Amino acid sequence: MIQTSPVATIARLREHVGQVVTLRGWAVHLRSSGKIRFVVLRDGTGIAQGVLIKGHLPEEDFAAFEELTLESSLTLTGRVKAEPRAPGGFELEVSGLQLIHIAQEYPIQPKEHGVGFLMDHRHLWLRSPRQQAILRVRDEVCRACRDFFHERDFVLIDTPILTPTACEGTTSLFETDYLGRGKAYLSQSGQLYLEAAAMALGRVYCFGPTFRAEKSKTRRHLTEFWMVEAEAAFYTLEDLLALTEELVSYIVARVLAHREEELALLERDTAPLKAVTKPFPRLSYTEAVARLKEQGMKMEWGEDFGGDEETLLSRMFAAPVIVHRYPRRAKAFYMEADPENPELALCVDMLAPEGYGEIIGGSQRVADLEVLLARLQEYGLPREPFEWYLDLRRYGSVPHSGFGLGIERTVAWLCGLKHVREAIPFPRLLDRLYP
């Protein structure tokens, strides 16, 4: 395509005021008032308005407006002008319009649509300003996680997605045939492999998709979701609590600093996010149960928290709340017992405020071979597939701890979303695999 003027992006239009530039993008609003016509263009960096005045551009280009439909692609060339009346604050006095592709009748209108319809058109829904804003926040969260760990000398370790066994025997797994040699499962956590890597590199983390085949149908569940997990040799539960607290406050600060515009577009009240500062409130499970009972919840010591309990607990504090030392029998086989009370596990959950619930789960891991062997038996797990994992306790075992943070739940919280399905580009849900 022949360009007669420099190509600009809408986000940087202010640097081109007074100059003639070309914008490339898609039509989002088309209005005509006879001899004056308006095209609102989006290019992925923002929106800007082009004004077409009869006689100020070739007649052919002026007439091409008539062919435009919503989401048609085109280029606009013109002089940049600051204009308070224009969406985005800048407009182009169009001297040239080139059609690239005329879109068919676009299904998504600037009006209310049902969730089902929007999800069926997720590939197009992503173009809407709100979805773009969410995806930019997600991008910031992911980058913050990587930066955080690199600044602290954690090494990125890519753990396998196809695995021979469950990390935690209890949850259901996606099963696939492995080239006729038996079953393979989609990973539900990189943790076990990360533990091996921690014994090699000290501090490690992984960042990738995880899969849970549970038939969960709630606002906080996906069947495929992203998790950042960290594992560190010689870390105790106390070290772990400090690390999770640091990570979450780091993420929140980064999003507030770099994604203010997006949060404003999402109409996210940032006051509760600005209140997220260290130290976070810490409660033992036993204390949490007592607090819930005070609030009138009917539950007994030993039961895990349900959705209602989590919501209530997270609403009691401005910052995320750290709940530690749950009853061991409600938790996974690899968690170290509390030496002060063997009925408790040295574990942690972090609950996001405003009712968002669990975003982090972690624990100190069993370091002793005999204890781990007994656990496998206790939980009814076969020993053979875990032999490699047991080796970690045979060759220089050390205390170590790790955790995982759910990306979508974190993004949903930061953006103030009602459901995690909007926090991932293409959500995989119980009854949704398309698009």
Add this chain to the structure above:
RNA sequence: UCCCCGGUAGCUCAGCAGGUAGAGCGGGUGGCUGUUAACCACUUGGUCGGCGGUUCGAGUCCGUCCCGGGGAGCCA
């Protein structure tokens, strides 16, 4: 897996007591020199989720299945 709600035009919905299927938006045509989800006029648009039943007659009542939404459980 269980409970609740829903499925009518491309979209969002209305449709009373069973009696010839409606609106707004979108699409199309025309008008308008500053529009902001523009406005005005005209116009287009239907396998009422599928199957079966009751009835002279079913979008409407009954049965069943499918799909979607919300919640529970389970889970992180």
